[in-house]
Amino acid sequence: MGRVSGRGSRIGHLLMLCGSVLLALSLWRSESLPEADQLDPLLQNEPVQYPVYLPPFQATAGGVTYTIKPLAQYELWGLVVSQHDTSTWWNWIHAAWNDHLNVMDLCVVFAENAERGAYKGLDYSSGQFQCFVQTHSDRLWQAFSMRALANNHLLADDKALVRRLRGVRVGDQVHLTGYLSEYSHQVGGGFQRGTSLTRDDTGNGACETVYVQQFEVLHAGGRPWRVLIYVALGLIVLALVRWLRQPFRASS
Numbered sequence: 001m002g003r004v005s006g007r008g009s010r011i012g013h014l015l016m017l018c019g020s021v022l023l024a025l026s027l028w029r030s031e032s033l034p035e036a037d038q039l040d041p042l043l044q045n046e047p048v049q050y051p052v053y054l055p056p057f058q059a060t061a062g063g064v065t066y067t068i069k070p071l072a073q074y075e076l077w078g079l080v081v082s083q084h085d086t087s088t089w090w091n092w093i094h095a096a097w098n099d100h101l102n103v104m105d106l107c108v109v110f111a112e113n114a115e116r117g118a119y120k121g122l123d124y125s126s127g128q129f130q131c132f133v134q135t136h137s138d139r140l141w142q143a144f145s146m147r148a149l150a151n152n153h154l155l156a157d158d159k160a161l162v163r164r165l166r167g168v169r170v171g172d173q174v175h176l177t178g179y180l181s182e183y184s185h186q187v188g189g190g191f192q193r194g195t196s197l198t199r200d201d202t203g204n205g206a207c208e209t210v211y212v213q214q215f216e217v218l219h220a221g222g223r224p225w226r227v228l229i230y231v232a233l234g235l236i237v238l239a240l241v242r243w244l245r246q247p248f249r250a251s252s
Helices: 006-029 092-096 111-116 138-143 159-166 223-245
Strands: 002-004 048-051 057-061 064-085 102-109 123-126 131-134 149-155 173-185 191-193 208-219 248-250
Touching: 006 223, 064 123, 064 131, 064 149, 064 208, 102 123, 102 159, 131 149, 149 173, 159 208
Parallel strands: 149 208
Antiparallel strands: 002 248, 048 064, 057 064, 064 102, 064 173, 102 149, 123 131, 173 191, 173 208
């Protein structure tokens, strides 16, 4: 049997400990929400929406051809408080429905929630179709406006756009334009999905379904911490390399 020399082992353990602690801290802080005074003033805007009279058009994603019916032009500025990547392994419903066009769901706050910082202190999460908000504080809940939160089902068939959408993280401030749309396909038993056309509805059918034309991240959230994730991974790799390169010596 053998063992790694004492000094090299201690350095390796120290690098691994520092890397692991920094990684855990960075992952936790990388999706923290910014303070209200760090938000772009554009996020205080209400979404802009007006009717359009365009014929349905087709788009193809995942080998499936979809018919898209635009109902309204839509523009949104928002802070991402929760998100759902529909390609994740546990998202079985989209796969069962052959819905490859809805690539990302972004739950965002805007308008009075952004202006007053009323989004802080609440807990957000996303399911396969919903965005959930909860708090144990009556004060925080009374200050929060549900009409200034929207769960957006984002449709895209352009590969570069899909990559940008799937790169969005909680804490990002985003801007998008597109069409509030119905969409459908005729594969298997067929599929059809609609969209909300008002910010005042809640529950089933209250989400905005947007065929995205343009998308940008105005300000990335948690940027220093996202950089530190790679620093932490580097420390962990360095620790492993150091251990592998250490000479072994016989033990009695």
